[in-house]
Amino acid sequence: MYYNTNQATPYAYVTQGKHRLKQYGQNVYMKNGSEFELELFNPKQTTILAKIKINGSYIGGGGIVLRPGERVFLERYLDDAKKFLFETYNVDGGSSEVLNAIRNNGEVNVEFYDEYVKPQVNIRTPFPQNPYWNNPYWCVDYISSPSFTTTCYNSTLGENDVLGFNYSNTKSIETGRVEKGSYSEQSFTSVDKDFNSYTTSISVWKILPESQKPYESKDIKVYCTQCGSKRKKDNYKFCPNCGTKF
Secondary structure, X not given: OEOOOOOOOOEEEEEEOOEEOOOEOOEEEEOOOEEEEEEEEOOOOOOEEEEEEEOOEEOOOOOEXXXXXXXXXXXXXOOOOXXXXXXXXXXXXXXXHHHHHOOOOOEEEEEEEEEOOOOEEEEEOOOOOOOOOOOOEEEEEEEEOOEEEEEEEEOOOOOOXXXXXXXXXXXXXXXXXXXXXXXXXXXXXXXXXXXXXXXXXXXXXXXXXXXXXOOOHHHOOOEOOOOOOEOOOOOOOEOOOOOOEO
């Protein structure tokens, strides 16, 4: 489930053996003792950072850097070479305190951050005199492709006293209770990059025990009330063995 659904939005899926688990909204279901991976993909033309929260807490101080078009199947914690493992246990479901205590169980949140682009600052002087003031004013161009804004200030005023000269190019180009399991041979290398402090998108998943999985019509087995034969196809109206109506 995604908060941002643009075409070029980074995304994450819960996988096993690099195959995506069937999704029920934002929920996926696993058996006790299952190990799994997180599929991370960057469809953008810029580098991004993925930070992972599991059971309500970040799995490490850093994150996974994804270059343009890169797909990674993350199977382990960042600070410990142990695979992701889903384990189940029983609690008192009638207690509000218990329900509050387990509310983060099985949560997987993947936050994506764009690489930081340092604004280019050009100071241009002098600027034409304002006919109503005796003070010259100076301008700063804040350039952050694909748009830029020019803001002008009076030389004797504070930086927050904006005079109102704003030019903007608005054209935009879009270019996408878990524990520790067995030992993982997956390894990482360090990258020296800076990223924005705010997210560009977030993927949210909830892993639940298979006992809570909702039933589908195909999961319901129908048997003949006369001879006990199983109905093999949903479109069978009569038992092929004895002819009794299902």
